[in-house]
Amino acid sequence: MAEGGPGVDGSAAVMVNSMTKSYGSTVAVAGIDLRIEYGQVFALLGPNGAGKTTTVEILEGYRRRDGGEVSVLGLDPGRQGAALKPRIGIVLQSTGVDRYLTVAETVAMYSSYYPHPRPVDEVIELVGLAEKRTSRVVKLSGGQQRRLDVAIALAGDPDLLFLDEPTTGFDPSARREAWQVVKNLASLGKTVLLTTHYMDEAQYLADRVAVIAAGRIVAEGTPAAIAGRDTIRPRLRYRPPAGATPPAELTGPPNTDGWIEVVPEDLTTALHQLTGWAIEHGVALDDLQILRPSLEEVYLQLTGDAAPVEVTS
Amino acid sequence: MRAATMTLNQVRYVDKAFWRNPASAFFTFAFPLMFLVIFTALLGNGDIVVAGRQISLSTYYVAGMASFAVITACYNNIAISLTFQRDLGVLKRTHGTPLPAGVYLTARVIHALLVSVLLVAITVAFGAVLYDADVPQGATLLRFLVVLAVGAASFCALGFAVTAVIPNADAAAPIVNATILPLLFLSGIFIPIGDNAPAWLVWIARVFPVKHFADGIAAGFIGTPLNWTDVLVVGAWGAAGLLLAVRYFSWEPRT
Numbered sequence: 001m002a003e004g005g006p007g008v009d010g011s012a013a014v015m016v017n018s019m020t021k022s023y024g025s026t027v028a029v030a031g032i033d034l035r036i037e038y039g040q041v042f043a044l045l046g047p048n049g050a051g052k053t054t055t056v057e058i059l060e061g062y063r064r065r066d067g068g069e070v071s072v073l074g075l076d077p078g079r080q081g082a083a084l085k086p087r088i089g090i091v092l093q094s095t096g097v098d099r100y101l102t103v104a105e106t107v108a109m110y111s112s113y114y115p116h117p118r119p120v121d122e123v124i125e126l127v128g129l130a131e132k133r134t135s136r137v138v139k140l141s142g143g144q145q146r147r148l149d150v151a152i153a154l155a156g157d158p159d160l161l162f163l164d165e166p167t168t169g170f171d172p173s174a175r176r177e178a179w180q181v182v183k184n185l186a187s188l189g190k191t192v193l194l195t196t197h198y199m200d201e202a203q204y205l206a207d208r209v210a211v212i213a214a215g216r217i218v219a220e221g222t223p224a225a226i227a228g229r230d231t232i233r234p235r236l237r238y239r240p241p242a243g244a245t246p247p248a249e250l251t252g253p254p255n256t257d258g259w260i261e262v263v264p265e266d267l268t269t270a271l272h273q274l275t276g277w278a279i280e281h282g283v284a285l286d287d288l289q290i291l292r293p294s295l296e297e298v299y300l301q302l303t304g305d306a307a308p309v310e311v312t313s
Numbered sequence: 314m315r316a317a318t319m320t321l322n323q324v325r326y327v328d329k330a331f332w333r334n335p336a337s338a339f340f341t342f343a344f345p346l347m348f349l350v351i352f353t354a355l356l357g358n359g360d361i362v363v364a365g366r367q368i369s370l371s372t373y374y375v376a377g378m379a380s381f382a383v384i385t386a387c388y389n390n391i392a393i394s395l396t397f398q399r400d401l402g403v404l405k406r407t408h409g410t411p412l413p414a415g416v417y418l419t420a421r422v423i424h425a426l427l428v429s430v431l432l433v434a435i436t437v438a439f440g441a442v443l444y445d446a447d448v449p450q451g452a453t454l455l456r457f458l459v460v461l462a463v464g465a466a467s468f469c470a471l472g473f474a475v476t477a478v479i480p481n482a483d484a485a486a487p488i489v490n491a492t493i494l495p496l497l498f499l500s501g502i503f504i505p506i507g508d509n510a511p512a513w514l515v516w517i518a519r520v521f522p523v524k525h526f527a528d529g530i531a532a533g534f535i536g537t538p539l540n541w542t543d544v545l546v547v548g549a550w551g552a553a554g555l556l557l558a559v560r561y562f563s564w565e566p567r568t
Contacts, residue, residue, distance in 0.1 A: 060409060062565075085411040092409070096401030100333035101326065109326045112319070113412040136333075152406070 011074060013038045013160055013191040014059060019068035021054055028054040030215035031068065036208075038159075041182070041192045043206035043223075045199070047303050051215040052195040053093060056164050059193070060090050073160055086115050089153030093164040097148065099138040103129055106137060107151050114156030127151045127181050143174030150181055161185060163194040167201060179204055199296040209295075213303040223295055232293055236270055237261045239287035247277050259287070316416055323412070323420035324427075331424065341390060341428065345382035345436055349374055352503065353444055361505055364537045370505075372447055375440030376531040377502045380464075382432035383530075384497070384523065387425045387465050389489050391472030395421070396485040399476065400566050408564040422469045429465040437534075449533040457533030463544050464526040467551025471522075473558035480567055493523075500524035522550035 014036035021029040029051045036042040046052050057063045058070065061077040061084060070077060075084045097106050107124055111117035124130055127147040132140060140148060146166065153161055163182065167175045182205050185192055196202055202209045203223045210220040219226050239259050240246050246260070250270060254260045264270030267290065278285045293301075332338050352374050360367050398404050407417055440446035449457040479488050497503060499514055500523040506515065518524040525543035532539045 062405070062409065082411070085409065088409075090406070090409040092402060092406060094402055095406040096398070096403050097406070098326070098330045098398075098403060100330040105326065105329065109323075110410060112322050113410045115411070156410070 011071070012036055013040070013073060014042075014193065015069075015071040016055075016059070017069040019055070019058065019070055020066045021051075021058060021063065022066055027215055029058070029065075032212070032215070032217045034210060034217070036191060036193060038191050039186075039189050040207045041186045041194070041205055043202035043209045044193065044195045044212055045197065045202045045209055045299060046195075046212035047197055050212045050303070052212055053164055055212070056162055056193065056195055060088065060162055061085065086156060087159050089156060089158035089161045091146075091149045091153045091161070091163045091166055093168070095149060097137050097145075097152070100136060102134050102136055103140070103148060103151075104133045106148065107155055110152045111155040116157055117155055118157040120155070123151050123154050126154065126184055128177065141174075143170055143177055146170070146174070146178060147181060150178075150185075154185070158190070160191045160193070163192060165195055165197070167196070167198065175201070199294070199299055203295050211299055211302045218302045219298070226295070226298060233263050234267055235261055235263050235291040236267065236274070237289040237291055238274065238285055240285070241283060244281065244283045247273055250274050250277075316413065319412065319416045320420050320423065323416060324423050327420055327424040328427075331428070337390060337394065341382075341386050342432065342435070344385060345378045345432060346439055348381065348503070349378040349436065349439065352378075356504070363531065363535055366535055366537055368447075368535050369445070371440065371444035372534055373505060373531070375436060375444060375446040376534040377527060378440075379433045379436045379534075380523075380527040380530045381497065381502050382436055383429040383461065383465050384468055384493065384526070386428045386432055387468035388472045388475075388493060390428075391421060391425055391469050392475045392479065392489045393485045395473065395476050396479045397482045399563060400482040402566065404564045405566075414564075418473065422466055425469050426462065426465045429461065433461060447534050447536065449536075453533055453536060456539045457530070460526070460529035460533065460539065460544055460547075463548050463551070464522075464529065467522060467547050467554065468526075470551045470554035470558060472554075473562055474554040477557065477561035477563065496521050496523040500527050502527055522547045 012035045014034060016032060016034040018031045018033065019029055020027075020031050032051075032055065034042075034044075034055075044052050044055065054063060058065045059072050059077055061081040064078050072084060073087050077084055101109065103124060104120060108120045111120055111123075121130075121133075124133055127150050129144060129147055129151060132144060137145070137148065150163070150166070153163075166182065167178045170178060179201070182192065182194070186205075194201075194205065206223055208221065209223050209226050210217050211226070212218070225231075236250070237259055238246075239254075239257070242258070245251075250260075250262055250264070250273060252260055252262055262270070271290075274288075275285065277283070353371050356370060356374075359370055361370050361373050362368075363373065395404070408414065437446070437448055441448050475489065475492060479485050496518070499518040500506075500521070501518075502523070506518070525546040529539060529543040529547065531537075532543075
């Protein structure tokens with residue numbers, strides 16, 4: 001994790017306390033707390049309509065909160081927007097740019113709005129659009145336009161970047177490219193708050209993850225440990241050949257595909273016992289897996305959408 | 314001072330984008346000249362009495378098309394292009410940067426003003442060469458430029474204001490045309506309003522800014538004294554538009 005240096009008096013880049021927001025009678029954010037340290041890549045994970053965008057847009061200064069305390073880089077986005085704007089970069093979920101300017105002109109234009117911009121060429125290089133410098137925006141692919149969005153957000157050399165669903169609608173290669181850009185940002189020591197509904201994105205990019213559902217934070221932690229992922233006992237899953245009888249303590253009713261799944265007291269002992277039995281009886285255990293709950297399983301459980309998913313280790 | 318630099322800098326980018334957009338650049342410039350040729354060819358023979366002076370109909374149309382050009386460049390262009398930019402999220406993005414809203418919008422006004430001056434110059438030159446129309450000179454030219462500046466700024470302000478009632482980009486052109494076309498006809502931009510025009514029609518035209526602006530512009534071509542009331546009425550509409558825009562202008566898509 002890149003460290004951007006802690007805030008003075010131990011403050012964090014983003015501190016949110018009991019924040020609420022309703023639209024009419026619809027509660028979008030029902031009292032959430034967040035703390036994002038300087039230099040951290042923080043992912044806000046949740047299904048559509050969970051309150052991700054509302055939360056982020058309050059922090060960016062686009063929306064006013066109804067209640068609670070919010071501090072972004074030590075400033076209140078509701079009242080100190082003018083002081084905050086030069087220090088943040090925003091990639092909105094869907095935004096356009098003037099289609100008739102070139103990539104370089106667009107970045108240069110947005111740079112000119114900031115007191116201490118980053119050199120235009122450097123920004124373009126950073127998002128991998130160097131060979132598109134002189135192309136008009138209208139000629140860029142979707143993935144390239146998204147990278148231009150990131151370039152614009154970086155133009156002012158912000159301390160904090162907001163990325164609202166930066167890869168939604170991307171094909172796999174465009175997503176990989178976008179991820180690389182975010183990794184580059186992290187290596188610059190920027191604090192990044194990204195929202196996403198892709199588990200793999202959060203897992204790959206984020207230092208910390210918060211899962212938001214129905215306007216509340218339902219879990220928060222590192223991607224590896226969130227919601228006890230690291231402490232839950234792993235499952236042992238295997239498929240014995242037809243007719244074989246595994247040790248009684250390691251067996252159970254097989255599912256329709258013949259898989260047997262057990263949660264052993266001690267994994268090492270169980271593995272030893274199972275493989276020992278297989279060798280002894282000349283049984284080939286071609287299908288053997290050790291499973292921990294995937295981030296996706298944890299997420300689905302937390303967001304109350306516990307549809308069965310195909311599990312891979 | 315920084316605001317002034319930022320504004321001029323922004324005008325440069327607005328200008329670049331304007332000229333590269335074939336639709337906006339071409340139609341803004343082509344329409345007034347096309348109409349000038351058509352109206353003069355169809356109706357341009359003979360004279361007309363305006364403000365007690367007999368002038369050629371071609372001069373009348375040069376003045377009319379100059380007004381039309383300014384209204385298109387300011388009211389129509391600003392309202393339609395800002396609605397598109399609003400729906401595309403360009404305005405929202407800009408609103409998230411430190412660029413002051415006033416700088417962004419002022420740059421649009423200055424750009425529209427520059428385009429207006431260029432359009433009027435082209436229309437006048439075109440009219441002078443092809444139709445022997447009179448060209449404003451000396452003190453008349455100065456007064457003419459004042460009318461032009463007040464009119465352009467006011468129609469820009471009204472363009473900002475009307476975006477508040479335009480729900481989305483698809484509706485932009487229809488709403489803009491629905492609000493301006495009837496007034497252009499009622500105000501004698503396309504067809505001279507004779508003395509026997511119905512009184513109600515004349516009164517409607519008098520309430521709205523188009524006729525006052527057109528009369529002010531025409532005064533420059535005909536050489537009649539400028540009626541400053543016309544300038545005041547146009548300016549008042551502009552101020553009202555500005556107030557409405559400040560109150561109701563939206564930086565985000567309305568849906």
